[in-house]
Amino acid sequence: MDPKKTSSGLISFGVAESFAPSGNLRTASFLRRRNRFVVEIALEPSPGGQPVSEEEETSAYLPNPGKLREILLPGTILSVTPGGEGSIHPWKVVSARRPDGSTVYLDTGRTNRVAQYLIDQGLIPALTGWKILRAEVPLPGTRSRVDFLLQNETGEKRYLEVKSCTLFNGPFAMFPDAVTERGRRHVEELAQSRRGALLVIIHSDECQWFVPEVHTDPAFAQTLAQARDVLSVIPLGVAWGGPGEITALRTDMTVPWEAISSHLDDRGCYAIMLHLRRETPIPTGALGTVRYPPGWYLYVGSARQGLQARINRHRRRGRKKLHWHIDYLREETSWVEAFPFRGPGRDEASLVEAFLPLADSSIPRFGASDSTCESHLLHFHQDPRRSRDFIEALLQERRRTLLTAIGTEEDSSGLGRLRP
Incomplete structure (x- = not known):
């Protein structure tokens, strides 16, 4: 291991450090x-081996409870290792390969080992001079345990919690990618201790800013923003050259607190996804009876306030007065998922336009009585969440207002590149 500082905030390793x-x-x-911790995979031929047969479709343990929706798409290449003696599944996932060829380390159970190594080697500038006293220590006054107890040369002690971040959205690294009440409670308790720090291991060195994922878990984002004056947040980018091999660190990532604060109000736009199993004629208010084909439906709406309450209302079925077009459709469909888009300056029309090219059709005039769009209801033959184009559109719309709040914007490529 021979780390060298090659530019401001970037440390490269002459020889990759392997985990x-x-x-x-x-x-x-x-x-x-299959569920949060199990994936189904098709093994690729081993070097010099025979072609893969259908029998080599198998299961693997996934040591990561996050949604990973932008990573676990059909055809994504995973690195796996044998599950070991006594394992329920024959394989265990280690990492994933992104479309650009870079590697994302997925084993959250090993993230603390990475953190411990980097702290011991003095490679995290914000923790220079701190040593690890113990791991998995109780946090005084709570029922929680934190990852590390640190101490510096003067004898001062500090509690450190480590989080693993795999959601990269253009120039942003975002955590969490699923609601985490446990994570929110850790932040609150660390802040109350007045001796806490949060180290976010970001499994990429390409991001410029770290932000709490305000769209997915506003409670976590709110708690973190409230703790900013008493809790040190340390984002650290880690580049992986292969399954478990660190090649570089990025130490100059920042947290744009003002942009985050502008997204904490409970307002914005949303898209809800519903599923209809068979073609069904449904009376739809002023639209009359509409014959809806089977498939997945994406409805776009907005709320100037009470965004979560509006989504919750849509989710209820059978216990509300039918008022909007979507209320009638909801009575006959199963709930799939809601996608909030928080922040100022959001409008339904731009959100519809972002997803419209990906849809198979739309229902004319649905939900669009006061809109410039022909329809606010898009129809898909297949689940669009398994489409990379859909996920990229979702991510792009979620970063758009954050970039505006920071005072920059993307170029026309749609790849998350910023204008100079």
């Missing part, structure tokens, strides 16, 4: 996610 697990690593294609 790969022991055992024979194989590559596999992601097929589908």
Whole structure:
């Protein structure tokens, strides 16, 4: 290991530092996610081996409870290692390969080992002079445990919690990618201790800013923003050259608190996804009876205030007065998911336009009585959440107002690049 500072905030390793697990690593294609901790995969041929047969479709333990929706898409290449003796599943996921060829480390159980190594080697500037006294220590006055107790040369002690971040949205690294009450409570308790710090290991060195994912978990974002004066937040970018091999660190990432604060109000736009199993004629208010084909439906709306309450109302079925077009459709469909888009300056029309090119059709005049759009209801034959184009559109719309709040914008490529 020979780390060298190559530019401001970037440390490269002459020889990659490996955190790969022991055992024979194989590559596999992601097929589908069975539940939070199990994925179905198709093994690729081992070097010099025979072509893969259908029998090599198998399961793997996924040591990461996050949604990982932008990573676990059909065909994504995973690195897996044998599950070991006594394992329920024959394989365990280590990392994933992104479309640009870079690696995302997915084993959250090993993230603390990475943090410990970097602290011991003095490679995290914000923690220079601090040493690890103990791991997995109780946090006084709570029922929680934190990852590390640190101490500096003067004997001062500090409690450190480590989080693993795999959601990269253009120039932003975002955490969490799923609601985490446990994570919110950790932040609150660390702030109350007045001796806490939060180290966010971001599994990429390409991001410029770290932000709490205000759209997915506003409670976590609110708690973190309230703690900013008493809780040190340390974002650290880690580049992986392969399964478990660190090649570079980025130490100059910042937290744009003002932009985050502008997104904490409970307002904005939303899209809700519903599923209809079979073609169904449904009386739809002033639209009359509409024959809806089977498939997935994406409805776009907005709320100047009470965004979460509006989404909750849409989710209820059978216990409300039917008022909007979407109320009638909701009575006959199953709920799939809601996608909030928080922040100032959002409008429904731009959100519809972002997803319209990806849809198979739309229902004319649905939800659009006071809109410039022909429809606010889009129809998909297949679940669009398994489409990379849909996920990219979702991410782009979620970063747009954050970039505006920071005072910059993307170029026309739509790839998250910023204008000079």
